[in-house]
Amino acid sequence: MLRVGDLDRAIAFYTDVLGMKLLRKHDNEKYQYTLAFVGYADESEQAVIELTYNWGTDSYDQGTAFGHIAIGVDDIYATCNTIRANNGNITREPGPVLGGSTEIAFVTDPDGYKIELIQMKGATKGLKG
Template identity: 75%
Template sequence: MAQLLHTMFRVANLDKSIAFYTNVLGMKLLRQVENKDYKYTLAFVGYGKENEGHAVIELTYNWGESNYDHGTAFGHIALGVNDIYIACDKIRAAGGKISREPGPVLGGSTHIAFVTDPDGYKVELIQQN
């Protein structure tokens, strides 16, 4: 059986992205690896470690790159939260950008919201209870 380990995002400003995922979304910086020969730095953030069964996010900073095209295929990642309204208030208070206010999904009853990270990636919040 396989296990989902991580999703990778290329980022323009590693410090700003780490701050967003840790300070705004409450993840932990799990590890950071710098490769001087190939000029990139990786930072892994998440709510728990991969070797403990948690999927994490790999933030990849290619030195000197500041602009990426997200394309039209990628949509978003999703996080389950206990209270979407409180989560959005906390995200807003921490300086995060709510790009879709919390409320029921169109044609359904599940409450969702969207947050945009510093590089424009979308993070969906889904009410879990």
């Protein structure tokens, strides 16, 4: 679950930039929050991300415990080109990790959360470049 300061902006990023689907959205009038679930498939098939918007709160301190979300991709270079074309913020261009051969890149969402893209050999789920 990620707390977001602008739910529409967050949904647009995860759907338009990262290519996820908005699976469902629910308002809780009594406790003044909205939940949106995004993913590449339903949670019966894959993990999904819960975006939580607490009404009237437009930003959060992220703290030091959270690192990043990681997503496996088929073609990290094509994926980054797609993200760039959709005005996504790539903070580390694709390439091998230091001292290794696994190719990664990093993207930051509108609330500052880091998302690591990992080149997956023969992956069938996640972002398509």
